[in-house]
Amino acid sequence: MSYQIISIAGFLYILAMPVYIVYMLTKNKKLGFVATGILFSGALIHIYGFIQRFKEMYSINHSFMRSIPITNLYESLIFFVLCIVLGYLFIEWKYKNKTFGVFVSIIAGITIGITDLLGITKEVQPLVPALKSNWLLAHVTLSFIAYAAFAISFITALIHIIMDTENKKSFKYIFSTSSLGFMFFMFVSVILDVVTSSNPKSVKIFHSTLGNPSIAISIFSWLALFGIIFLFWALSNRIIKIFESFKITPQFLEDVTYKSIAFGFPIFTIGGLVFGAIWADQAWGRYWGWDPKETWSLITWFVYAFYLHAKFIRGWKGTKTSMIAVIGFLVTMFTYLGVNLFLSGLHSYGSM
Amino acid sequence: MGKIDKWNDKVWNFFASVDLAVALFIIISIGAAIGTVIPQSIEPEPVIKFFSKFMSISSAHKAYEIVSLFDLNNVYHSWWFTFLLFMFALNLIVCSIDRLPSILKSFKTPPKPYPLEILEKMPIKSTIEINYDKILEKLKEVFKKKGFFLHLFETKDGVQIQAKKWSKTRLAVYLTHLSILLILAGALMGTFFGFRGSMNIVEGTGLSFAISDEGKAIPLGFEVICDNFEVEYYENSGIPKAYRSYLRIIENGQPVKENIVIEVNHPFKYKGITFYQASYGFQPTEHAEFRFSYIDKKGKTYNINTRFEEKFKIPGTSVTASVIDFSPALGVDEAGRLFNMATDMINPAVLVVFEEKGKQTQQWILSKIPETWETPYGRLRFNELWGAQYTGLQVRQDPGVPLIYVGSILMCIGLFICLFLRPLNYFVTVSKNKITFYSPTSKGMIEKHIDEIIKEMKGDKA
Numbered sequence: 014m015s016y017q018i019i020s021i022a023g024f025l026y027i028l029a030m031p032v033y034i035v036y037m038l039t040k041n042k043k044l045g046f047v048a049t050g051i052l053f054s055g056a057l058i059h060i061y062g063f064i065q066r067f068k069e070m071y072s073i074n075h076s077f078m079r080s081i082p083i084t085n086l087y088e089s090l091i092f093f094v095l096c097i098v099l100g101y102l103f104i105e106w107k108y109k110n111k112t113f114g115v116f117v118s119i120i121a122g123i124t125i126g127i128t129d130l131l132g133i134t135k136e137v138q139p140l141v142p143a144l145k146s147n148w149l150l151a152h153v154t155l156s157f158i159a160y161a162a163f164a165i166s167f168i169t170a171l172i173h174i175i176m177d178t179e180n181k182k183s184f185k186y187i188f189s190t191s192s193l194g195f196m197f198f199m200f201v202s203v204i205l206d207v208v209t210s211s212n213p214k215s216v217k218i219f220h221s222t223l224g225n226p227s228i229a230i231s232i233f234s235w236l237a238l239f240g241i242i243f244l245f246w247a248l249s250n251r252i253i254k255i256f257e258s259f260k261i262t263p264q265f266l267e268d269v270t271y272k273s274i275a276f277g278f279p280i281f282t283i284g285g286l287v288f289g290a291i292w293a294d295q296a297w298g299r300y301w302g303w304d305p306k307e308t309w310s311l312i313t314w315f316v317y318a319f320y321l322h323a324k325f326i327r328g329w330k331g332t333k334t335s336m337i338a339v340i341g342f343l344v345t346m347f348t349y350l351g352v353n354l355f356l357s358g359l360h361s362y363g364s365m
Numbered sequence: 366m367g368k369i370d371k372w373n374d375k376v377w378n379f380f381a382s383v384d385l386a387v388a389l390f391i392i393i394s395i396g397a398a399i400g401t402v403i404p405q406s407i408e409p410e411p412v413i414k415f416f417s418k419f420m421s422i423s424s425a426h427k428a429y430e431i432v433s434l435f436d437l438n439n440v441y442h443s444w445w446f447t448f449l450l451f452m453f454a455l456n457l458i459v460c461s462i463d464r465l466p467s468i469l470k471s472f473k474t475p476p477k478p479y480p481l482e483i484l485e486k487m488p489i490k491s492t493i494e495i496n497y498d499k500i501l502e503k504l505k506e507v508f509k510k511k512g513f514f515l516h517l518f519e520t521k522d523g524v525q526i527q528a529k530k531w532s533k534t535r536l537a538v539y540l541t542h543l544s545i546l547l548i549l550a551g552a553l554m555g556t557f558f559g560f561r562g563s564m565n566i567v568e569g570t571g572l573s574f575a576i577s578d579e580g581k582a583i584p585l586g587f588e589v590i591c592d593n594f595e596v597e598y599y600e601n602s603g604i605p606k607a608y609r610s611y612l613r614i615i616e617n618g619q620p621v622k623e624n625i626v627i628e629v630n631h632p633f634k635y636k637g638i639t640f641y642q643a644s645y646g647f648q649p650t651e652h653a654e655f656r657f658s659y660i661d662k663k664g665k666t667y668n669i670n671t672r673f674e675e676k677f678k679i680p681g682t683s684v685t686a687s688v689i690d691f692s693p694a695l696g697v698d699e700a701g702r703l704f705n706m707a708t709d710m711i712n713p714a715v716l717v718v719f720e721e722k723g724k725q726t727q728q729w730i731l732s733k734i735p736e737t738w739e740t741p742y743g744r745l746r747f748n749e750l751w752g753a754q755y756t757g758l759q760v761r762q763d764p765g766v767p768l769i770y771v772g773s774i775l776m777c778i779g780l781f782i783c784l785f786l787r788p789l790n791y792f793v794t795v796s797k798n799k800i801t802f803y804s805p806t807s808k809g810m811i812e813k814h815i816d817e818i819i820k821e822m823k824g825d826k827a
Contacts, residue, residue, distance in 0.1 A: 142630070145607070327384075
């Protein structure tokens with residue numbers, strides 16, 4: 014089955030993370046190649062799994078355009094991971110710099126892990142009539158390509174804030190280091206969740222750590238979380254030094270953040286908002302209906318419009334704009350996952 | 366007079382400012398977000414139920430009062446949200462009128478050489494020492510090859526070149542802003558000159574009006590008749606694969622359109638009114654009839670339509686039969702008992718009682734299971750229960766849609782030009798053996814660009 018192949022890819026993405034870390038600590042070039050190799054082979058296997066899943070869907074739907082596997086929550090999460098890994102590999106190749114690999118494999122690992130939890134179905138499902146439209150392909154793929162671009166801008170913006178903020182007690186500094194610490198903790202926790210549960214489908218996220226039935230383990234996990242966050246906060250000078258040794262400058266980070274947003278924003282506008290509106294117009298008879306998903310896409314759009322206006326018209330520079338980029342991605346994630354988890358609406362993978 | 370002018374300026378500058386735009390981004394976002402959390406309902410119950418999850422019932426009632434005071438249960442149509450969108454439009458218009466003329470003017474005014482002090486203050490500066498007689502010619506050639514427009518000036522410090530590319534793309538921002546205004550105008554047109562409603566038409570009947578979202582009847586001026594409605598399901602599942610209505614339109618007693626088929630994602634338009642397949646449901650009526658096909662032993666097929674508990678003859682025999690029970694989705698449980706799975710017609714089935722010379726036999730006939738069609742008196746296929754389902758249509762008339770489409774296309778074009786074709790500006794001073802590049806914008810790409818130009822010049826020299 015396709016999801017087993019994709020699980021192997023997911024395992025490779027997770028494996029790439031420690032290798033990237035060791036590479037950054039030792040600066041051993043061979044390890045760098047190994048890390049990229051692992052991530053790259055993960056992407057190849059992932060693409061192979063994607064094609065297999067396409068075939069499985071084709072055998073049900075008998076239509077090329079209707080068989081692209083992006084129709085339910087599992088498939089969309091997986092596609093998002095593929096976009097971010099390919100996007101990152103492109104950046105790594107273009108800038109000849111492997112320092113973001115750790116963060117990309119953390120995001121990929123968390124996302125892959127989540128597909129094993131929360132009871133998300135991995136089976137190929139037949140298409141409901143509303144999804145039978147050629148707009149599905151254009152709307153969903155472009156949206157996720159934009160999400161992946163925003164994810165990359167999130168990583169670079171976070172590192173930028175940490176590198177370029179002098180005052181360690183300022184909100185944005187504590188916020189950014191805690192975000193990194195939390196992502197790191199979540200990465201480990203999600204892996205533990207998947208590994209320790211006999212039937213992962215029934216397990217909630219953080220089941221093995223923060224929400225463990227054993228109070229001792231739960232308290233220990235909370236302490237570990239705060240410990241990690243504190244470490245990230247306290248040791249950030251060392252982390253910054255590592256980045257500096259890889260010739261990462263705040264200017265470069267700001268530049269990559271901007272470029273990812275400048276790439277993602279028009280794609281999100283055209284694919285997410287415009288194509289979504291056209292499709293809604295044809296399927297439901299309204300191009301805009303303030304459905305929660307639509308509303309939150311508009312909010313996402315406003316945040317990134319804010320970023321671009323602050324940067325170009327107001328001439329904002331430095332960590333202030335990066336903070337908007339960070340908030341932008343958090344809003345994006347809420348549009349993507351939060352709306353489905355917490356609010357009700359029309360978008361298909363609403364029920365899980 | 367002076368005071369009024371000052372005030373005018375202040376108001377104008379307020380509406381032209383980016384600060385207002387940014388503030389509106391934030392306030393509109395927060396307002397819209399509230400609408401996704403608090404149930405949007407004119408009825409009080411859902412709102413009170415929502416708040417009672419977090420507080421006591423009496424506080425929930427109070428919360429509802431506050432909510433309804435600020436229209437938080439109807440955010441997107443509230444006076445304050447409309448006002449914010451109006452401000453947003455005004456901001457866009459004033460801001461464009463404020464800036465556009467000076468940009469247009471800058472295209473027309475002939476460029477002037479910049480004093481060296483200003484160039485020295487630019488964030489990007491890159492100098493190379495080069496000894497080459499035709500330095501100027503070479504530089505011009507490289508720039509032109511890269512598609513730049515050049516202006517040359519003789520100054521006291523040597524030659525100054527101003528190289529520009531894609532400078533007109535600065536106008537694309539205004540295209541994007543215009544597109545937002547078009548979209549808002551389209552939305553406004555839809556609200557004032559259009560309507561939205563729904564119709565539930567039972568198979569075999571017609572309706573000449575739609576019910577608006579507010580519950581009012583909207584006459585269409587013609588009648589829509591639903592001749593048939595069908596749902597296709599995926600094999601062995603209750604997931605609908607497709608559903609479609611067969612419609613016909615009658616105007617002034619004359620049939621004007623026939624054989625209309627609409628499906629989800631495939632609407633139909635007549636006289637500016639569009640009909641969308643939206644939903645369906647079960648609704649038994651008096652005119653409902655069970656439709657059978659009887660195939661006798663010679664292979665001849667007869668169509669039989671009958672009502673509930675109405676006796677009909679099996680052709681060519683002395684047997685009479687009648688339908689005495691119906692199930693929309695008959696299933697068999699583990700113990701072999703029959704049970705009804707759902708109210709949707711996933712697998713409609715009828716219990717038919719046959720009567721021959723006073724002897725009665727009963728048999729369930731399932732429309733999707735051919736084995737159950739075989740009866741002792743020949744093959745009796747149950748086709749459908751017609752007239753017991755309604756088709757739910759969305760009806761819309763919206764003259765603003767073309768504007769929305771035009772606005773959307775312009776927005777995409779505008780954004781792509783704005784973000785991918787940013788204007789490039791270089792100032793180059795050339796003296797006997799030194800070239801200095803300056804650029805007013807500090808983007809990583811520009812430094813790379815300068816390096817490229819330098820490389821190309823040097824490469825040619827070698």
